[in-house]
Amino acid sequence: MARHRFKPRYRGVAWASIGVGGSVAVVSVIAGFVMxxxxxxxxxxxxGAAYFASPTWRLAVTTxxxxxxxxxxxxRRFRIAWGDIKKVIASPSTSSCFVDGGEPAKSLLVPGVGAPAxxxxxxRPGLVAAILAHVPADRVETVELLELVGSPPKPTAT
Structure with missing residues (x-):
């Protein structure tokens, strides 16, 4: 049994919010408690503190x-048997995939590097490998990038 915890992706933004906010508050106190x-x-x-304290970071994917x-x-948010997964769209090069559990509440996005999640x-690579190892090959679609799924094909040079 493997456990893959959710991690905050925008830690820098939260730390910047805490740092700048703290600095502004300190300057305000020094300047005479400007409200x-x-x-x-x-x-x-x-x-910033609320972002780090979010209950989302207690979630995990267990396989x-x-x-x-x-x-x-x-x-437990949801559990889905490997045989009940309708489709997996995977990008092994970015260690990302989308697991279609048949309904939005039972689907999972494993975001790759630079994904807007x-x-x-x-x-992540271990989770994607575990998913691909357990889901039947006829339900797996391999793509270069998840972002390109469903987009019109680029014209080819003639």
Missing amino acids: LPLLTGAAGVAL DDTGLEVGSPTR PYDLED
Whole structure:
């Protein structure tokens, strides 16, 4: 049984929010408790801290011989057996894939490098390999990039 935790992808933005917000709040205090910068700075610190404290970072994808499960230690979001997966669109070169569980609530995106997802997953290549090893080959579509799925083909030079 392998466990792949969700990780925050935009840590730099959250740290910048905390740093800039804290700096603005300190300057406000030094300047005599100017209220607007103090509140703005405190909001920056609070928003950055809230990002890191999000319950999303307690979620994990767990794989075993029977299927995959997404959930936290206290609550299961969904579990799907390998045989119930309708389709997997995978990009081995970017270690990303989309698992179609038949309905949106039972589907999973494993985002690759540079994907516009707010989260990443621990040991992404291992998770993608486990998914591809368990899902029958006739349900797997391999692509170069997930972003190109469903887009019109590029014209070829003649």
